Amino acid sequence: AQSVTQPDIHITVSEGASLELRCNYSYGATPYLFWYVQSPGQGLQLLLKYFSGDTLVQGIKGFEAEFKRSQSSFNLRKPSVHWSDAAEYFCAVGATGNQFYFGTGTSLTVIP
Amino acid sequence: NAGVMQNPRHLVRRRGQEARLRCSPVKGHSHVYWYRQLPEEGLKFMVYLQKENIIDESGMPKERFSAEFPKEGPSILRIQQVVRGDSAAYFCASSPRSYEDPYTFGSGTRLTVV
Secondary structure (H helix, E strand, O other): OOEEEOOOOEEEEEOOOOEEEOOEEEOOOOOEEEEEEEOOOOOEEEEEEEOOOOOEEEOHHHOEEEEEHHHOEEEEEEOOOOHHHOEEEEEEEEOOOOOEEEOOOEEEEEEO | OOOOEEEOOEEEEOOOOOEEEEEEOOOOOOEEEEEEEOOOOOEEEEEEEEOOEEEEOOOOOOOOEEEEOOOOOOEEEEEOOOOHHHOEEEEEEEEOOOOOOOOEEOOOEEEEEO
8 A cells, every 4th residue: 555654744954954754655556755845824835746757856946856665765855944834744655546645744943 | 718616605503404505616627626625634636527527426425415517517415414423524526537537626615524
């Protein structure tokens, strides 16, 4: 069965520090992978996606993610975090049947 | 270029009442998806619709919940005889073709059952 695990429920980083949010998935075939960000009271905004090809994908707002098939991971990274990056981050895998499977999210706090 | 529009943003219902949540997809998008987000949880798939058709409702509770996407007008998620456990944020998303296209999400409807 398809599933997505985000092992870190909450992460706190200092502004300017680097960030890595972990995502592991379980899926039988080559997955479609996504990262979304949700600000309080808002919907989800797509940060980046992986379908095929280069395993390092660039997204909006300076985010990138790397697909590692051997580790079944799709970790999100940013070299220097800004206070406006504080939000909830969701990893998702697109599966057959037209539904996405979402992780439970990682809440990011940025301290000055 | 309007995104996915959901209304109302907030909805309060007493137990036993009906809740109707509306979703207007991005213009030109023919695929609509409904997800539910319970407190402290991720999003759970509920239903996938195309115009006038339910394609996949495997995530919908068997009773009290229904969804439609008519030829004209918004998609509607209907919850009859609401209970406290239905309190959640309900998100609608749309895409132009299929799941290979990333969703565009609405801002959600936050349902509170009192």
